[in-house]
Amino acid sequence: MSVHIEAKKGDIADTILLPGDPLRAKYIAENFLEDAVCYNEVRGMLGFTGTYKGQRISVQGSGMGIPSISIYVNELIREYGVKRLIRVGTCGGIQPDVKIRDVIIAMTSCTDSHVNQQTFPGFNYSPCANFDLLKKAYDTAVEKGLNVKVGNILSSDIFYRDNMDIMKKLGDYGVLAVEMETTALYTLAAKYGAEALTVLTVSDHLFTGEETSAEERQTTFNDMIHISLETAFK
Numbered sequence: 001m002s003v004h005i006e007a008k009k010g011d012i013a014d015t016i017l018l019p020g021d022p023l024r025a026k027y028i029a030e031n032f033l034e035d036a037v038c039y040n041e042v043r044g045m046l047g048f049t050g051t052y053k054g055q056r057i058s059v060q061g062s063g064m065g066i067p068s069i070s071i072y073v074n075e076l077i078r079e080y081g082v083k084r085l086i087r088v089g090t091c092g093g094i095q096p097d098v099k100i101r102d103v104i105i106a107m108t109s110c111t112d113s114h115v116n117q118q119t120f121p122g123f124n125y126s127p128c129a130n131f132d133l134l135k136k137a138y139d140t141a142v143e144k145g146l147n148v149k150v151g152n153i154l155s156s157d158i159f160y161r162d163n164m165d166i167m168k169k170l171g172d173y174g175v176l177a178v179e180m181e182t183t184a185l186y187t188l189a190a191k192y193g194a195e196a197l198t199v200l201t202v203s204d205h206l207f208t209g210e211e212t213s214a215e216e217r218q219t220t221f222n223d224m225i226h227i228s229l230e231t232a233f234k
């Protein structure tokens with residue numbers, strides 16, 4: 001048992017999917033995995049282990065934002081020996097050619113969080129995805145005929161923001177979309193020698209104001225889970 005996860009050693013697979021929402025973890029376990037068993041209910045942050053096409057895999061809610069995902073990623077890697085982590089989540093589009101329902105694969109992420117300034121004072125550390133996972137996810141998305149974009153994203157500490165000028169400028173400098181976790185995931189994976197990738201679907205757009213409907217969110221979520229599960233074992 002770790003501080004926030006009540007699983008026993010060996011209960012969690014080497015490969016894990018990380019949705020922010022714990023109920024999404026339950027949904028993935030019930031609809032995509034076989035023989036799934038719940039290993040964590042601490043703080044309602046559900047975690048399950050089951051199999052996909054005969055291979056062992058876990059799925060763990062990570063919560064919202066860098067502090068929350070940092071707790072789970074630290075404990076999963078350090079206490080349970082997890083080696084491959086794939087975040088599955090949603091993001092807000094920034095660039096004009098990013099459309100709602102698109103799949104975004106984060107090659108790297110910039111951030112307004114100061115979390116890495118504590119580790120590297122005066123430096124801007126660039127967290128990056130595992131290339132092997134990234135290539136597999138991209139190829140799988142293309143095979144499925146999905147609209148997929150690979151590039152830089154923003155991991156922000158802010159959901160409700162006052163200053164949209166900075167978002168516009170980030171778009172001008174190639175940032176595709178905004179979410180709230182990837183900087184922590186990629187940095188911790190690098191620190192501990194694990195593999196990490198973030199796969200997102202665009203749920204809203206900061207400048208057009210468009211949003212996906214509940215039904216569209218479900219369909220795009222299912223596409224993203226298929227990509228991530230295939231990527232995990234390709």
Ligand code: ADE
Nearest residue numbers: 090091092159178179180
């Ligand atoms: N996740 C989904 N949409 C988002 C947004 N607009 N800002 C930050 N995170 C998000």
